[in-house]
Amino acid sequence: MAKPKLALYWSAACGGCDVAILDTNEKILDIANLFDIVFWPIAVDFKYHHIRAIEDKSIDLCLFNGAIRSTEQEEIAKLFREKSKVMVAFGACACFGGIPALANFTSRDEILQTVYLEAPSNSNEQKTVPLLRTKVAEGELELPELFDTVLTLEQVVPVEYFVPGCPPPVDLILKLVDLFASGKMPPVGAMIASDKTCCDECDRIKEEKKITRFYRPHEIITDPKKCLLDQGIICCGPATRGGCGMRCVKANMPCRGCFGPPPGVVDQGTKLVSSIASIFQGDGTEAINKMVEEIVDPAGTFYRFGMADSMLKRKRLQKS
Amino acid sequence: MAKISIDPITRLEGHGKIEIFLNGDGEVENAYLQIPELRGFEKFCEGRPVEELPRIVPRICGV
Numbered sequence: 001m002a003k004p005k006l007a008l009y010w011s012a013a014c015g016g017c018d019v020a021i022l023d024t025n026e027k028i029l030d031i032a033n034l035f036d037i038v039f040w041p042i043a044v045d046f047k048y049h050h051i052r053a054i055e056d057k058s059i060d061l062c063l064f065n066g067a068i069r070s071t072e073q074e075e076i077a078k079l080f081r082e083k084s085k086v087m088v089a090f091g092a093c094a095c096f097g098g099i100p101a102l103a104n105f106t107s108r109d110e111i112l113q114t115v116y117l118e119a120p121s122n123s124n125e126q127k128t129v130p131l132l133r134t135k136v137a138e139g140e141l142e143l144p145e146l147f148d149t150v151l152t153l154e155q156v157v158p159v160e161y162f163v164p165g166c167p168p169p170v171d172l173i174l175k176l177v178d179l180f181a182s183g184k185m186p187p188v189g190a191m192i193a194s195d196k197t198c199c200d201e202c203d204r205i206k207e208e209k210k211i212t213r214f215y216r217p218h219e220i221i222t223d224p225k226k227c228l229l230d231q232g233i234i235c236c237g238p239a240t241r242g243g244c245g246m247r248c249v250k251a252n253m254p255c256r257g258c259f260g261p262p263p264g265v266v267d268q269g270t271k272l273v274s275s276i277a278s279i280f281q282g283d284g285t286e287a288i289n290k291m292v293e294e295i296v297d298p299a300g301t302f303y304r305f306g307m308a309d310s311m312l313k314r315k316r317l318q319k320s
Numbered sequence: 321m322a323k324i325s326i327d328p329i330t331r332l333e334g335h336g337k338i339e340i341f342l343n344g345d346g347e348v349e350n351a352y353l354q355i356p357e358l359r360g361f362e363k364f365c366e367g368r369p370v371e372e373l374p375r376i377v378p379r380i381c382g383v
Contacts, residue, residue, distance in 0.1 A: 010335075012357065012359055013382075013383045014333075014378075014379045014380060014382035014383075015334070015381060016378075016379065016382020016383070017382070018382075018383070019383055020369040027360075041328050041330045041331075042330070042331065042332075042333065042383070044329065044330065044331075045330045045331065046330075047326070047327060047328065047330075048327055048328065069359070070356070070358075071359070072356050092327050098379070099359075099376055099379040100360075100379075102357065102364040102368075102376070103360045103363070103364045103366075105364060106360065106363050106364055110363055111360035111362075111364070112358075113367075114360070114362050114363040115358065115360060115362045116362060119362045128356070136350070136352065137350070138321050138323075138341035138349050138350050139321055139323060139341060141339060141352055141354060143356055146358060166379070180338050214348070216369070217371050253375070256372075256375060268353045278357060279328075296369040297367060297368055297369050300367065301369075301370075305366070305378075
């Protein structure tokens with residue numbers, strides 16, 4: 001029997017999701033034995049024209065990482081959707097927008113202005129910026145158009161499964177492969193992760209939370225056995241899905257939410273605001289204002305990985 | 321002028337395509353490397369607390 005066909009793609013991403021697959025170590029050999037890999041830019045040499053040439057739905061499993069922030073990425077997402085039986089949003093960027101969706105606090109024009117014209121490390125005396133079409137002596141060159149708003153994969157094409165994480169941990173990658181190989185995939189729409197929150201899975205000692213102030217890292221030495229939030233460190237654990245293996249908290253770093261909202265929560269940032277409001281002990285406007293000021297960059301922290309998937313979606317665009 | 325596109329370029333981290341223009345004799349007249357990807361870290365890191373940047377900028381390249 002022919003092996004099932006596997007495609008892996010990176011969109012607006014960093015390559016960390018691809019490396020996470022390589023982090024399966026010797027199990028990568030099982031994956032290579034199990035599947036016929038038909039596309040994987042980081043590792044094999046197939047081109048887009050190879051994928052365009054194959055029959056629709058002939059790829060059995062597509063692991064698509066990265067957010068969608070350009071016309072090319074949208075086109076490739078639609079191409080893989082057309083050619084794949086099962087599409088998996090792989091990693092925080094594909095699932096929720098991830099770090100690239102922090103761009104939703106700004107706009108395409110602001111990004112191009114800073115990156116190409118203002119960044120202090122630039123040397124761009126001719127003020128060159130990317131153009132959709134550039135005439136050269138030999139013909140014309142084309143670039144994709146950037147979107148103002150970074151999107152999740154599911155905002156562009158239907159998706160069967162989701163594997164969260166920045167990057168997804170190896171045990172969840174192997175779980176996905178095992179489920180697929182054994183024909184035991186969960187119902188469509190499933191998140192391959194835990195149904196609990198990070199807090200539920202965290203083994204730090206939790207007390208009844210009564211926070212009187214929040215600290216930045218240089219203002220406090222934390223107790224590694226105790227809940228970070230109890231100690232006044234902003235931790236996104238209460239509003240984040242578990243299954244990550246507590247990689248950050250075990251390294252004494254607070255959760256930043258890369259597994260997205262837990263089941264039943266629509267908006268991760270709002271849930272965090274609600275969690276923090278309910279544990280803060282302080283009366284009166286003055287105490288509340290002081291607390292708000294102690295939380296530096298609340299939007300960029302509470303929506304660190306989830307801006308594209310949030311109810312806010314983006315900062316309002318300034319009309320020019 | 322005939323054109324060969326290598327899209328995407330593979331076995332590296334990141335996105336790129338190469339356009340190769342051939343002259344009438346089928347020889348390479350010129351070749352262009354294009355980067356069809358931009359995320360904008362230079363912009364969206366602005367306003368983030370400095371202590372958070374070691375957890376944001378590793379996502380420039382995770383390879």
